[in-house]
Amino acid sequence: MRLELKSVVKQYGQQRALDNLNIAILDTSCLALIGPSGGGKSTTLRLLAGLEAPTSGSIRINENEIGSDAAKRNAHLKNVGVVFQSYNLFPHLNALTNIALPLEKVHRHSKADSITKAESLLQQFQLFEHRFKMPSQLSGGQNQRVAIARAIAPDPDIVFLDEPTSALDPEMTAEVLDAIESLVEAKKRLVIATHQMGFAKQAADTVAIIAGGKLVEVGDASQVIDQPGTERAREFLNASLKF
Amino acid sequence: MSIKSIFYHAAEGDDALPSRLSRYASFFLAALLLSLLLYGSFAALQYQWNWQSVLRYKAKFIEGWFTTLKIACVSLIFAFLVGAISALCGRARFLPVRYLSTLYVELIRGTPLLVQIFLFYYVIADAANIQNRYFVGVAIMAIFSGAYISEILRAGIEGVGKSQLLSAKAIGFSEYQTFRYVIAPQALRSSLPALAGQTANLIKDSSLLSIIAISEFTLNAQEVNAITYSSFESFFPLAIGYLAVTLPIMRLSRVIEKKLQFDT
Numbered sequence: 001m002r003l004e005l006k007s008v009v010k011q012y013g014q015q016r017a018l019d020n021l022n023i024a025i026l027d028t029s030c031l032a033l034i035g036p037s038g039g040g041k042s043t044t045l046r047l048l049a050g051l052e053a054p055t056s057g058s059i060r061i062n063e064n065e066i067g068s069d070a071a072k073r074n075a076h077l078k079n080v081g082v083v084f085q086s087y088n089l090f091p092h093l094n095a096l097t098n099i100a101l102p103l104e105k106v107h108r109h110s111k112a113d114s115i116t117k118a119e120s121l122l123q124q125f126q127l128f129e130h131r132f133k134m135p136s137q138l139s140g141g142q143n144q145r146v147a148i149a150r151a152i153a154p155d156p157d158i159v160f161l162d163e164p165t166s167a168l169d170p171e172m173t174a175e176v177l178d179a180i181e182s183l184v185e186a187k188k189r190l191v192i193a194t195h196q197m198g199f200a201k202q203a204a205d206t207v208a209i210i211a212g213g214k215l216v217e218v219g220d221a222s223q224v225i226d227q228p229g230t231e232r233a234r235e236f237l238n239a240s241l242k243f
Numbered sequence: 244m245s246i247k248s249i250f251y252h253a254a255e256g257d258d259a260l261p262s263r264l265s266r267y268a269s270f271f272l273a274a275l276l277l278s279l280l281l282y283g284s285f286a287a288l289q290y291q292w293n294w295q296s297v298l299r300y301k302a303k304f305i306e307g308w309f310t311t312l313k314i315a316c317v318s319l320i321f322a323f324l325v326g327a328i329s330a331l332c333g334r335a336r337f338l339p340v341r342y343l344s345t346l347y348v349e350l351i352r353g354t355p356l357l358v359q360i361f362l363f364y365y366v367i368a369d370a371a372n373i374q375n376r377y378f379v380g381v382a383i384m385a386i387f388s389g390a391y392i393s394e395i396l397r398a399g400i401e402g403v404g405k406s407q408l409l410s411a412k413a414i415g416f417s418e419y420q421t422f423r424y425v426i427a428p429q430a431l432r433s434s435l436p437a438l439a440g441q442t443a444n445l446i447k448d449s450s451l452l453s454i455i456a457i458s459e460f461t462l463n464a465q466e467v468n469a470i471t472y473s474s475f476e477s478f479f480p481l482a483i484g485y486l487a488v489t490l491p492i493m494r495l496s497r498v499i500e501k502k503l504q505f506d507t
Contacts, residue, residue, distance in 0.1 A: 077413065105420055
């Protein structure tokens with residue numbers, strides 16, 4: 001996929017989350033956004049997913065401009081999947097229904113097809129036995145895997161993952177990263193904001209470092225992480241990999 | 244087990260339920276104290292009780308009790324409709340509708356039911372030429388209770404977390420679908436205990452309809468008092484009649500509340 005952000009500004013009240021951000025990536029199948037907390041990587045991800053509109057600037061994914069027009073953003077949203085840091089499953093629905101309901105209501109599958117599809121995804125993520133449990137009865141890692149299943153269920157063009165492991169302990173982080181890795185192996189196109197440098201290097205083909213609302217560095221994953229070209233990138237990576 | 248340990252709850256922070264003996268004995272003691280207090284007050288009155296004459300009008304009590312229940316049931320249905328519509332209007336994009344809902348809720352909640360009954364019955368119903376007082380009674384109770392239900396539902400709707408709305412957007416739900424599949428089911432569930440409580444209130448508050456001569460439970464009891472030249476006797480069956488409905492409802496409200504606590 002081809003991603004292009006041109007002079008993107010995103011302002012939340014007084015706070016400027018993105019300050020004239022420019023990124024152009026000609027071809028990537030798994031992009032990792034890394035950088036310090038509050039630096040703008042989650043905001044970038046949300047703009048790319050179409051969840052929010054930029055204050056100004058243009059955002060293009062492949063040939064589509066999705067920035068300012070609400071109708072275009074909503075159309076784009078239906079073709080992508082989003083996974084959040086805090087899972088955001090619907091607490092009043094069980095795991096199976098959390099996955100099947102959007103298939104049925106948004107993507108107009110029949111009810112039976114939706115359930116079959118949801119069941120096969122739960123099977124794939126080793127959650128089949130938990131299908132009738134409510135999110136409150138599942139662990140964080142299980143919740144997040146259900147959320148990933150929900151995001152990929154409609155076969156989206158791109159899956160966006162917003163710090164999917166930041167709320168999890170190391171063991172659960174591993175199980176969720178395994179699930180994400182299986183998406184990479186299945187040739188899903190992913191954009192992931194993450195603090196897991198090792199994972200970014202291993203799974204992503206392209207890495208963009210975003211700090212202070214601007215792009216610090218972008219390029220081939222192992223190149224950027226192993227031999228960063230800028231002082232700011234070196235600083236951030238040294239701090240991240242120190243311990 | 245010492246006497247003290249029967250009547251004292253375990254140290255603070257201990258959530259364990261007191262033993263059955265403890266609970267029954269303590270409840271009995273509290274009830275006994277209350278009864279003594281009541282008994283003492285009535286004894287001080289030196290009142291000649293005359294239960295026989297009141298008992299003869301048993302049918303009138305029963306009839307009134309059923310009328311109250313009927314009015315409450317029908318009012319409750321309309322109150323829920325009015326409250327739901329008002330809660331929805333409170334979220335309307337068209338701002339005048341939103342303010343209409345706010346005005347309605349504030350005015351009704353800010354004035355006594357008694358005033359509303361007078362105004363509605365003698366002014367609005369009169370102007371609209373509505374003759375049937377039962378119809379008027381149901382309308383008043385529905386409008387009155389609807390304002391409270393509107394607030395209960397509003398709180399329930401606002402209680403649905405922002406993260407879930409974001410998630411609904413990410414999934415591609417339309418505004419209607421978000422309301423139908425995400426907001427409404429959770430808002431209703433979390434509103435249930437308060438709605439049950441409001442139902443009990445509605446039943447009690449309907450007693451005020453007696454002032455516009457609706458033959459419900461309270462008016463009938465007052466009439467029995469008047470016919471039999473008694474002062475207090477009919478108030479006892481009256482109180483018991485209301486408690487027979489409100490206690491189970493309040494109990495239900497608590498059970499729902501507990502159940503919801505475990506679920507989330």
